[in-house]
Amino acid sequence: MGLKEKRITEAFKSGYYETLLEKINMAAGFKVDMQVAWETLFEDRFMHLYNETYPKIYFQPLIEAFEAVSADELGKELMRKGLKSVVVKNTADHHNPEHAISFEKGILTIDHSPVINADKVQDRAEEIIMLLENGLEDMAEEQSGTISTGSYDHTDNPSLTFEELYNQFVALSYEKQLVFSELVGDRSWDFNMMQGTLTFGEYVFPMQILGTYSEKESSWMWAWANKQSGIPENLLQASDIMQKRGVAHAVEELTTASYKTDENMGHYLAQIAVGVTGASCYCPVNFKGIQVFVLINSEEVDAGRITDTALVTSHFTKTISALDCNHKQALYHYLKQKEFKVEFTGNNLIADRADDQVIGIFDLNERLLKVSGNKLTV
Known part of the structure; x- marks a missing residue:
């Protein structure tokens, strides 16, 4: 990077980048690790456009996508746990979001031309949203695994906390x-x-x-x-x-x-x-x-024992409001004690008993986000 490029980069950083970075962190809900390969983002013919194109191509799509993914507590938790860093660079002059943007092993990469298709902010934002929603969910399932019902059964476990x-x-x-x-x-x-x-x-x-x-x-x-x-x-x-x-x-x-x-x-x-x-x-x-x-x-x-499914779920929410415990383990055992057959799908729980069904949704810390009891329709 020559002196001219360095001056343009420093001017963008001091005039625009810090504000954009603050908005990115606010949208994500935490401080995002941003790695920008500034030396790859230059084409001599278009340096006068960078104050306009940099935000549109690299940073505004991030803000819009992070706001969408982090719209609820589950999304925020997945973002905090799964998004390790964002890499911004240009190594191949890609201008199609499907080719320019990727999300692998927690790293979101935007490898995009610094000038081509600058106005297609929404296309890039939608691609980032799609990649994060699919990728973060897959990462959460890999971290938690598909938990067999036996993993919380400790009857024969010689070591138990x-x-x-x-x-x-x-x-x-x-x-x-x-x-x-x-x-x-x-x-x-x-x-x-x-x-x-x-x-x-x-x-x-x-x-x-x-x-x-x-x-x-x-x-x-x-x-x-x-x-x-x-x-x-x-x-x-x-x-x-x-x-x-x-x-x-x-x-x-x-x-x-x-x-x-x-x-x-x-x-x-x-x-x-x-x-x-x-x-x-x-x-x-x-x-x-x-x-x-x-x-x-x-x-x-x-x-006075509780048997009705609606009362079972209602009581459990009272329990976790009054007492400190691991929500996921506690709900699993409580439903088993109420003669439900309990299985896990990724980070969530499904329990069946006759024509009743209970669904528990948890964050990555195994805290309950939602529990509901329903009648199955045959």
Whole structure:
């Protein structure tokens, strides 16, 4: 690049390019990696036109296309994850968008003449939109793969994280908790360890003692490790089951007798325990800074289980609004627990049960974008 070309390039950069780049980043929703091979964009006969043709050929189509692709959250997420860089150059004087523009492995390349067909901005924008929409979706499917239904089934998995175990049961446990809360309301409670019951007014529930959380010491202790409290053996069955599950899947939180934790782990552990043991629900009982977490069996709570497809999807949206979890894993397991056959197509989920169908749409971080339940027409 000679002195004349350098001066023209610097004048365009300072007068136009910075503003165009700002618009490109705004349209994409993030800072785009732009690689412009300025030295290839010159033809001596047309240098006086570049302030007009550069924007039309290379940059305005990008702005229009990025605005279209990033019009919703899914598009923005795909752009952030899949668009690695934009390369602008001219190596073959292409002027047909189909030949001049390509998108491969996250790199969008515009290899176009700097002057020919400058006014066909819309044609180039439409080609970029088409390439990005197809290419970004393909990249997302490659990243996530076609997930077999077994990939979230951890029953026989020798290694399992606490979070994965929690995601299995969070929605089902929360459903049961809501039924239990509505059932007992604001009734006062009575805890009787010798009889193994927890009573709320006229409701007398048999219980299992899971463990205790000390607010003063910020620590959790499993009931199977609590030798000093004289807990009857018949009330330790649930905690023993949890310990065995922890050993089977190498989950440290389930096998460590007691440990310090600033956050009250009792709620997380009890939600898992409700699913693992098949209990109706759980309840924390307060004794002067000590919370005793118990599991309850109740025909009344079990009778309130959700079966209607519309209520299943509605409850799940309530769950992810109230509790932090992996949306994709949690919905998969919740639908399986509701006897749906669940399959994945790319990054999305389809579940069928008789003539009902549920569709879940997720972003690349496995957060739910939309869930819907429909009746299948035969």
